Amino acid sequence: MENLEQLERRLWSAADQLRSNSKLTSTEYYMPILGLIFLRHAYNRFLVVKKEVEASLPSRGGVTRPLTKEDFKRKGALYLQEQAQYEYLLTLPSDQDVAGAIIKAMELIEADYAPLQGVLPKDYQIFESDVLKNLLKTFNDRALQSASGDMFGRIYEYFLMKFAMQGAQDNGEFFTPPSLVQTLVNVIEPDHGIVTDPACGSGGMFVQTSHFLEKVGKPTHEAVTFYGQEKTAATIKLAKMNLAVHGLEGSIAEGNSFYEDQHNLLGRADFVMANPPFNVDEVDAEKIKNDPRLPFGLPGVNKNKKVSNGNYLWISYFHSYLNATGRAGFVMSSQASSAGNAEKEVRRKLVESGDVDAMVSIRSNFFYTRTVPCELWFLDKGKPAAMRDHVLMLDARNIYRKVTRKVYDFSPEQSQNLTAIVWLYRGQQDRYLKLVNDYLNQVCAEAALVPEQLLAFDQNLNKLEKALMKFKEAVPASEAGIAELEANLEEWLLTFGNYSHDREALLQGLASYRETWCPNVLQSNEWQLQAREAFEPLATKAKGLSKQLDLLYKIASRTLEGAQALAKSSGLPLSITEDGPVGQQRKNLEAQRQLTIEQLMEMAYFHKQAAWLQTRFPEAKLRNVEGLVKLTSRDEIETNDWSLTPGRYVGASPQEVDEDFDFEETLRDIHIELAGLNEEAAELAQKIQLNFDELVL
Incomplete structure (x- = not known):
């Protein structure tokens, strides 16, 4: 299953683009679209329960009794008559009244279930028939055909959120x-x-x-x-x-x-x-x-x-x-x-x-x-x-x-x-310790995945290196640009040597840590403090190795670009016979670099969560923490004019040095902001165009 957030965004984009063709406001179309999501989910649940019920239906004289509404009610699903089933709506003949068919489906469900009577949307005539057919196809996405209730719940909530943002x-x-x-x-x-x-x-x-x-x-x-x-x-x-x-x-x-x-x-x-x-x-x-x-x-x-x-x-x-x-x-x-x-x-x-x-x-x-x-x-x-x-x-x-x-x-x-x-x-100290313990165990679980990701990165890097070395040997020493290629390769090898040393140190450290501290059952606060502190140097090494992975990729990319220019000027081929074009190998390397860094960051992330709690509550007991929390007496509240504003009691948060400040992550935040501005600009441009078209008409 593809990433749920990507699926949500893709479905919203498709539905919103189709809606825009109808020139409707969000207030007019949000209920009908949510109604289609409801129908798609109800049909998914119907199919799952139908299979379960049919497997256990009694038979008499070789005849199996028919399905009933009660069979589905017992399993928390809606019984759908044929004309209320999503597949029926999806396969309507081209000359069929799609809006009328969807309204009929809603009416059938309401007739069967009293709590939903008068609830389901029925104003589908506001859409043109082609738009409705495309909306039905949008919510028949392959990723949704076997989606669970939790997934549909998330998608439903996501659409609610998007409509809220539009002021629906x-x-x-x-x-x-x-x-x-x-x-x-x-x-x-x-x-x-x-x-x-x-x-x-x-x-x-x-x-x-x-x-x-x-x-x-x-x-x-x-x-x-x-x-x-x-x-x-x-x-x-x-x-x-x-x-x-x-x-x-x-x-x-x-x-x-x-x-x-x-x-x-x-x-x-x-x-x-x-x-x-x-x-x-x-x-x-x-x-x-x-x-x-x-x-x-x-x-x-x-x-x-x-x-x-x-x-x-x-x-x-x-x-x-x-x-x-x-x-x-x-x-x-x-x-x-x-x-x-x-x-x-x-x-x-x-x-x-x-x-x-x-x-x-x-x-x-x-x-x-x-x-x-x-x-x-x-x-x-x-x-x-x-x-x-x-x-x-x-x-x-x-x-x-x-x-x-x-x-x-x-x-x-x-x-x-x-x-x-x-x-x-x-x-409830036991619950607090259980959470910290979960974080430490998650550190162990993520650490176990690091060697595999680093090995995959090394393999991709080595393939690209071999291809470029082979190409260098084929280029005449007199060819312009060969000196630059050799210098890039030399820097590559030197950087890789430093990286290899640090990688082995990290892997050995992770192996030792896992042997000593992983896995563990619920332990005392003192033990947990030691486990978290023992990982501190490994978290620092993981951060440093992430920087080296970035550097190696940048050097490899620069070397490849120089080789490609040299190949073009010399007429010599630059390819990998077994694994495809060198350009594809760079894409593979970039993808693996991202996966490897994400794995290192994930491991460090859960360590950071344990540290956040332990550094503020080192004895696993509540204490006042400047800028965060204070257990305030009624007398103090009375002295402060009965105010219940937390900031009035906890004080100012001390300035913290962000040891994990990441320039690239900051750039990613700026990218998020830029993407949001671009999205708004596109929406405004679309509205302006629609308004202009209406004026012209």
């Missing part, structure tokens, strides 16, 4: 970046009971909860019940489709959460997760002044009897939904944690309740359509008595990776490392 729905407010949702899930660990999201958008909180439950080995449908609420019917459809495409079920109700609790969840929820709209104004205070979901009272009300900012309404609602041991994790505007006046009074009461568990600051550019920073709030009504007068303050603004020029997120390891700090806060 409420400026993208229906979509919360997965890395933030993952962080919320990691901290509150929703593994039982009622899970609710009163501003559920496209249902991403529920999907990530199901992924978490899979990891801990609990069937989602047995462990939790999902309740969501949204104010717009279109967004509810997105959520229901998103749940269905992941094989999940939940009750999603329509209602304005400022005024309604459609599921009557007051004091009932085990877990609350949400990314509500920030800074909403003009909420009618008269309608909610006696609302039981406001145990701390109303925040600021203006002269028009309107709540001037709805942030603390959301916070109070989330708190009120929790049962006696419930946890909440939600995204909130960074303004809320230090807001003054009546909002401060609500915050004071909330802090005094002892239920504020942790605060995490997130830098700007984590959202696809908003550049503002935010904070993650965590409440825990079941917090241990000894911790109820403390709040964990975590400033994660310096923790991120760059995805595009405009968008940042957490890598999986960064998210795990933040979660590990919470584990230490909760006294």
Whole structure:
């Protein structure tokens, strides 16, 4: 299977190009396209389950009983009548009404499944027939024909993200970046009971909860019940489709959460997760002044009897939904944690309740359509008595990776490392040590793959060297340019000699390390510290060898270019009889160089993750780390005007010397930014051309 990220980009590009031919806006076409992804996934799952069911169907008198909808329901799949199957739509005769056939497929599915009635998109007449046929072919990509639910879930989420970036729905407010949702899930660990999201958008909180439950080995449908609420019917459809495409079920109700609790969840929820709209104004205070979901009272009300900012309404609602041991994790505007006046009074009461568990600051550019920073709030009504007068303050603004020029997120390891700090806060040292141990074992696993990659690079390099040596011997000594070729080859051999010495030193060191430290079961913190420190010099050697690989490739390329020029001027052939043209050998060498360096970097990367944790928490216990984390007392919070802004407590992050600064990696970041600008330029050029064509017409 090709790289999933490449597949996502390729599918998006194909679908978006076809869409552009229809001159539709993203608001008009995003639901129909998501509907086609839904149909493709439902058909894949149908085929898998059909094969499983047919293998176990009973027969009587040589006659096997027919398939039923219940057979598929038991295995978490949709039963698809023939006209609702993707293959049927794909092979429609050329004169068939494609839009009508797709609408019929949606209607058949809705007729069979009550939770989806009125949900699936049916506005396919907006596309021309040829565009629809090409869209069907796009999502019949070979890589998708046997794709799993997880893959389709990722693709579905990717398309949601891309539509959010285009502002397809409420400026993208229906979509919360997965890395933030993952962080919320990691901290509150929703593994039982009622899970609710009163501003559920496209249902991403529920999907990530199901992924978490899979990891801990609990069937989602047995462990939790999902309740969501949204104010717009279109967004509810997105959520229901998103749940269905992941094989999940939940009750999603329509209602304005400022005024309604459609599921009557007051004091009932085990877990609350949400990314509500920030800074909403003009909420009618008269309608909610006696609302039981406001145990701390109303925040600021203006002269028009309107709540001037709805942030603390959301916070109070989330708190009120929790049962006696419930946890909440939600995204909130960074303004809320230090807001003054009546909002401060609500915050004071909330802090005094002892239920504020942790605060995490997130830098700007984590959202696809908003550049503002935010904070993650965590409440825990079941917090241990000894911790109820403390709040964990975590400033994660310096923790991120760059995805595009405009968008940042957490890598999986960064998210795990933040979660590990919470584990230490909760006294779960065993989980922290398990994570560090996993990183060290991953170092061992990646180190085991290094010799093979280095050998492959050497073999490719040697083939090119032999070809150039053979060519040099065939060139007359009087030929212009031969001296330069000989000088390049001499530099090559000298550099290779130095590289060979360092390569052997690294390989011997890795072999010794693996023999001493790998593999290992869960060990003490002291042992883990020794294991990580023992790898430090090897990480340095791996970095140095990566530089040498780059240098060798550059020298080999320069030597080849000179030889090719010499071959052209002398008329002598330059080729490799057994392995094809020399030019192809250079391409092979470049590809292998990249693979080898990636392997060396991967090994060092996991070592770096272990080092990140161990250097900050050397005793495997929570401690205050300047610029990162502080366990803050209620007295200190009161002294700071009841502010819950982490940066106010953890201090400034000390200036760190980046020993791993890589000029080429920096250039790659610049390349990402340039690619983003070029993409925007192409999109603008296309829009300008479309507008011009319309004017001309």
